[in-house]
Ligand SMILES: [Zn+2]
């Protein structure tokens with residue numbers, strides 16, 4: 300087996316570094332894959348900042364596009380040369396109510412790439428065959444990679460928002476998820492507002508078709524006054540300040556969709572929640588159908604991730620820049 304370079308978090312809150320690690324041969328039900336590309340996600344930063352880890356040292360990454368090299372015993376679904384995707388969801392129990400009703404992303408026994416299992420920011424990876432998803436063979440890996448987390452999650456959040464054509468949505472955070480959420484919102488015929496801290500990102504949002512943009516500070520009031528409020532506010536950043544503004548941006552009976560996570564708390568304004576009939580829901584990844592849809596939209600040229608490709612060695616520096624909100628679109632490692 301080849302040694303592989305990988306982006307490794309040595310221990311909880313340790314310094315992320317690119318190091319060489321050895322891989323075992325694929326065991327029963329496992330395959331060895333060679334990575335083509337892997338996106339770098341805010342959740343990688345989240346994992347790197349956690350006080351405790353289920354696995355350490357840990358290979359980060361959960362937006363991988365790869366090719367199957369070899370298969371272990373009892374693998375029938377894949378053969379060498381197949382193109383596959385790795386998402387955050389690795390394995391689930393397959394038998395609980397959630398797994399059997401298409402909501403396996405909430406399975407309490409799930410394992411996750413780049414969290415409780417080694418992830419996709421490595422040239423080679425040995426992974427459970429059942430964790431892999433089929434991806435279109437005719438698109439560049441760097442274009443497909445961000446769909447495996449950012450695109451999938453954005454589509455899930457928009458579906459959870461449950462809006463019909465012509466309704467208004469506000470997207471809080473115009474980064475890796477946000478720029479795809481805007482494209483998906485417009486594709487659904489929604490009127491979209493975008494909120495971000497960065498003027499540069501707001502400009503990019505206007506260029507990409509946002510009808511209204513507002514800087515983060517006082518965004519709620521600006522959206523109420525100048526855009527007439529929104530039917531759903533989708534919060535992709537983990538900032539409690541952004542959640543507060545998103546709540547203020549809602550019209551009566553609107554929906555607050557929370558996606559970005561951190562270890563912070565948010566205080567729910569009780570009077571407005573009750574008297575305005577606000578729905579608050581969390582949205583985590585998406586359904587199998589959501590993932591199929593984002594791949595189909597990308598193939599149709601409707602969903603176009605804005606990516607910058609980098610060398611694996613640049614990953615620690617990119618994570619630093621992401622923590623400061625300085626990355627436009629999605630940073631993707633090409634192998
Ligand atoms: Zn992610």
Ligand SMILES: [Zn+2]
Pocket residue numbers: 391392393394395396397398403406407408
């Ligand atoms: Zn389950």
